[in-house]
Amino acid sequence: LPVVSLRGVTKRYGNGTLAVRGLDLDIAAGGFVSLLGPSGCGKSTVLRMVAGLSPVTAGTIDWPRATHDARGTPRPKLGFVFQEPTLMPWQTAIDNVALPLRLEGVAKAERHRRARKMLALVGLSDFAESYPRELSGGMKMRVSIARALVTEPEMLLLDEPFAALDEITRFRLNNDLLRLWEARRFTAVFVTHSVFESVYLSERVIVMAAGPGRLHSDLSIEAPVQ
Numbered sequence: 001l002p003v004v005s006l007r008g009v010t011k012r013y014g015n016g017t018l019a020v021r022g023l024d025l026d027i028a029a030g031g032f033v034s035l036l037g038p039s040g041c042g043k044s045t046v047l048r049m050v051a052g053l054s055p056v057t058a059g060t061i062d063w064p065r066a067t068h069d070a071r072g073t074p075r076p077k078l079g080f081v082f083q084e085p086t087l088m089p090w091q092t093a094i095d096n097v098a099l100p101l102r103l104e105g106v107a108k109a110e111r112h113r114r115a116r117k118m119l120a121l122v123g124l125s126d127f128a129e130s131y132p133r134e135l136s137g138g139m140k141m142r143v144s145i146a147r148a149l150v151t152e153p154e155m156l157l158l159d160e161p162f163a164a165l166d167e168i169t170r171f172r173l174n175n176d177l178l179r180l181w182e183a184r185r186f187t188a189v190f191v192t193h194s195v196f197e198s199v200y201l202s203e204r205v206i207v208m209a210a211g212p213g214r215l216h217s218d219l220s221i222e223a224p225v226q
């Protein structure tokens with residue numbers, strides 16, 4: 001069974017903009033999928049609808065493998081990484097990473113243990129007590145990735161996460177992300193307009209046509225670069 005299944009998904013915003021039109025898509029559990037397409041084709045909209053941050057206008061998004069949680073939403077635990085790191089400026093790196101655990105009610109000692117482990121995985125052990133303003137762009141992005149993964153989500157949704165970074169940092173972060181994915185095997189859905197990035201990272205590249213978003217092509221690649 002796919003982890004998520006979109007059928008005839010259409011999105012029309014309140015101002016009349018048709019952003020996505022009749023999208024059918026299944027995403028397999030544990031895969032690394034890129035959503036590639038020109039700016040404005042509806043990639044972010046698709047990701048936000050999958051995340052439940054934006055309602056669909058028509059069609060359905062199903063999670064065939066998920067069990068119902070207390071609120072009856074059959075959606076597994078998700079992590080979200082945006083282009084802007086959106087870290088809390090008055091909190092240290094480790095407290096930023098631990099924040100989702102605080103929202104889950106995890107006890108303080110356990111929060112810190114898990115946040116410290118995630119910071120180590122993204123290579124920032126020495127910067128646990130640094131504030132976001134003391135970190136480079138690449139380091140802030142690593143903190144965001146650590147924060148998104150600290151709750152051990154089944155799916156990680158990334159919306160143009162590295163677009164604002166210089167090319168070398170971006171390349172390093174691509175490799176770091178692949179390493180994390182190989183270690184943890186969450187389902188990754190990566191939105192990008194970079195052909196290189198999508199092919200380098202993914203097992204499957206879903207190409208969207210210029211808007212309003214529809215499928216253009218769907219490429220399966222044997223394995224990601226190791």
Ligand code: ADP
Nearest residue numbers: 013015017019038039040041042043044045046
């Ligand atoms: P992409 O991520 O591929 O750049 P988006 O999903 O951001 O595309 O946008 C798709 C279309 O929807 C664009 O025409 C964009 O201007 C429009 N759009 C995105 N967000 C909103 C919004 N909140 N309200 C109205 N229109 C929007």
Ligand code: ADP
Nearest residue numbers: 133134135136137138139140142168169170172
């Ligand atoms: P970027 O991701 O911006 O290229 P890196 O995360 O690769 O930066 O950092 C490269 C190295 O530079 C880090 O390992 C770190 O030791 C050092 N560094 C970067 N920014 C800072 C900073 N603000 N304070 C101290 N050291 C830094």
